[in-house]
Amino acid sequence: MNRLALLIGSDHGGLRGVRHDLAAMTQALRVRGFDVRECPPAAATRAGILAAYEGIIADAGPGDAVVVYYSGHGGSTEPPQTEPPQPEPPQPGPSRTRPSQTEPSWPADLQYIVPTDYDQSTADDFRGVTAAELSVLQSRLVAVTRNVTVILDCCHSGLMSRDVNLRLRALRGPAPYAWVRAHLDRIQLRTDLLPVESNPHAVRIVACAPGQRAFERPDNDGLWRGVLTAQLCRALAEAGDAPVTWSGLLDQIRYRVTGLMFEQRPEAEGPADRLLFSTERADLLNSLPVTPLDVPGRVRLDAAALLRVQHGDEFMIMPPGRAADDRAHRVGDLTIDHVAQTSVAGTVSFAADWSAVPAGARAVRTRVTAPQITVxxxxxxxxxxxxxxALESTVLARPARRGAEWTAEIRFDDSGGVVLRDRIGPLHPPYPDDARGYADLARAVLIHAQATQLRRLIGDPSYPLGTEVTVDWGLVVDGAEHPPPPAGSPLTPASRIYVTVHNRGDLPVYVSMLDIGLSGRVSLLMRGTPSGRLLPPRSGYTYGRDDVRRELTGVGLAWPTGLDPAHARTETILVVLSSAPQSLAALEQPEIVQTREPDRGPRPPDRDHRAPVGGSRLRDLIDQIATGGSREIDPNWPDGVRYEIHGIDFEMTPSVEERPR
Structure with missing residues (x-):
């Protein structure tokens, strides 16, 4: 079995990180035995990209592991809103010959990657490579070998970055929709090779979810890199030879990327339960191999970063062949006291009849400490x-090591005040350099840490919800639904939005919503049903609809008082779907920009406001983010509440009158 990789890089539009991405991916894949072929910017024209892809299809053989990687801009174009969809005109003369007798129904949103000769596009010669063309090429490759991984470090937004230290992997001016549509009709694609949903045989790693944005930024050495590529290479190095699935790897990558910029959430599509660069499937990584060290009782857990293991986490050491619930036969218990870049270590407290760790032992985490942001x-x-x-009083944050990545920073301004900033700008007006100011600072860090951890939340893939639910949102204009604004059009406080949840499955679900405001404030939406609104099978609910008057009114937005209006910011709505009622009220908190009363210290929200609900993984997770405590992990919790989380991000600016000139 051979290992082949095609790495494509287009630096169209002045992207700085593409060449560094190609170099890093080349190194990461060669270590794993791949024969790497590059299509660098000098060759990454439309024709060059297609020829390179055709070459990898021609040279691949059955069972080969093949990787196709792209670093560069992504584009997306939509038909003008004023232009109604036009039916296909009849074709004179003989009908066109196609492998499929059905004409394609192209989606309204046509996506493409951007080769280096993209600017030479005309109405009759579009130089992008559309998503449909890439899908057909991928289908042809999968017909040769099922071991295919596609990695796309690009986005489909239409913005350019507002920050000199960030650059969007998006296109400033999308191509006219008519050009792309005419191009697809002209090239006569094999429509029988276009998957209805997604190709079930290829793993696809994408830089961001649909409608989100992907970034590049300088690393600690000052080299510009794609954010996805940088974290992917790091995670592959940490995984080493461990039997890691793409789902497990992407969980760690997503956690790190959203810590750097919460507007970007990488995703793993397709058969993501496969082991890396393999067709072999495995359960998600839930245990780690144990390596004894020279000191008696000391052990190391490699690839621990993939489970986000931290100082203070506890594990149960199991002998080979024993299930995680067989606690009576455990080797002992392990508490982590040392965390390195790719591994952790600790001392085992041995159970009776054990004095050493046997070969092949596995460590199963039983207790996890609260995740922390770095400041x-x-x-x-x-x-x-x-x-x-001030940081020591905040259990959800810790100081960043010199040269390490950080989520937020603390600065002293010119007047001597102290300010907490994220990567966009200040989160509040300066606090005074006194005891009260530092107490307010600790409280601001706590609020920002909670908001950051909430934005990182995903469902538990080991216990999926088990029913199909879709979430949509958009604008309300004159009482009617309108789609979300196009990229590059931030909302203002004058905007009104709606969120619709459809339960399309056969099981009831409960829906709750949290709003993570521009300054980090967490608010419980749908306050009339604090433990979740019941959605029976095949029913829907729209937040922003007045059910009494049967009117779509929408929900208004706001710009927090005291938040710097010089920077556009992102608001997030988390839609939490669960199989049983689960209160999220413990997560509510005030604005960072507000100040506490002088006699109040920085403490988590009052937990007495919670509705009494039975224990579950989701319940424990909510309590941990609210209080910063530890939580137990039961690896065989048969009756746990199943849950799923959908994130909605939208950019906001203050009203035009409030924007600085």
């Missing part, structure tokens, strides 16, 4: 000690 703090300033003391 960069001022160095060389005498007030730094007060900043560190």
């Amino acid at each position: 960069r703090v001022p160095t060389g300033d005498p007030r730094g000690g007060q900043v560190l003391a």
Whole structure:
């Protein structure tokens, strides 16, 4: 079995990270035995990309592992809203010959990648490579070998970055819809090779969810890199030879990427339960191999980063062949006291009849500490000690190591005040350099940490919801539904939105919604049903509809008082779907920009407001984010509540009158 990889890089539009991405991916794949072929920017024209893809199809053989990677811009175009869809005109003369007798029904949103000669496109010669063309090429490749992985580090947004330290992998000016539509009709694609949903035989790693944006940014060495590519290469190195699935790997990558910029959530599509670069399927990574060290009782857990293991986490060491629920036969218990870049270590407390860890033992996590964000703090300033003391009072945050990645930073402004900033800008007006100011700072860090952890939430893939639910949203204009705004059109406080949830399956679900505001405030929406609104099978609910008056009124938006209007920001709505009622009220919190009363310390929200609900994985997760405590992990919880989480992100600016000139 051979291993072949095609790496395509287009630096159209001045992208800085493409060449570094190709170099990093080349190194990451060669370590794993891949024969790497590059299609660098000099060759990445439309014709060059298609020829390179045809070459990899021709050279692949049955059972070969094949990777196709693209780094560059993504584009997307939609028909003008004022133009109604036109039927296909009849074709004079003999009908066109196609392998399929059915004419394709192209989606309204036509997506494509952007070769280096894209600017030479005309109405009769579109130089992008459409998603439909890539799908047909992928189908032809899968017909040769089922071991295919496609990685796309691009997006389909129409914005350019607002920050000199970030650059969007998106196109400034999308091609006219008519050009792309005419191109697809002209090239006569094999429509029988276009999958209805997605190809079930190829794993696809995409930089962001549909409608989101992908970024590139400088790394710690000052080299521009695609955010997805940088974290993918890091995760592959950490995984090593461990039997890791793409789902497990992407969980870690997503966690890290959303910590850097929550507007981007990488996804794994297709058969993501496969082991890396293999067709072999496996359960999600839920245990780790144990390596004894020279010191008696000391052990190391490799690939621990894939489970986001932290200092204080606890594991149960099981002998080979024993199930995780067979606690009576455990080797012992392990508490992590050392965390390195790719592994963790600790000392085993042995059970009776055990004095050493046997070969082939596995570690199953039984207790997890609260995840923390990293905060960069001022160095060389005498007030730094007060900043560190404020962080120590916040269990959900810790100081970032020198040169390491960080989620937020603390600065002193020119007036001497102290400010918490994320990567966009300040999150509040400066707090005074006194005891109350540092208490307010600790509280602001706690609120920002909770908001960051909530944005990272996904469902538990080991316990899926078990029924099909769709979530849609858009604008309300004159009482009617309109689609979400096109990329590049931020909402303002004058906008009104709606969110619709459809339960299309045969099981009832409960729906709750959380709003994560521009400054980090977490609010429970749908306050009339704090433990979730029941959605019977094949029913729907629209947040923003007045059921009494039977009117679609929409929900208004707001720009927090005191938040710097110089920067556009992203608001997030989390739609939480569960198989049983689950209250999210413990997560509510005030604005960062508000200040507490002088006699109140920075503490988590009052947990007494929760509705009494039975235990579940979701319940424990909510409590941990709310309080910063630890939570138990039962690897065989048969009656746990199943849940699924959908994120809706939209960019906002203050009203035109409030924007600085």
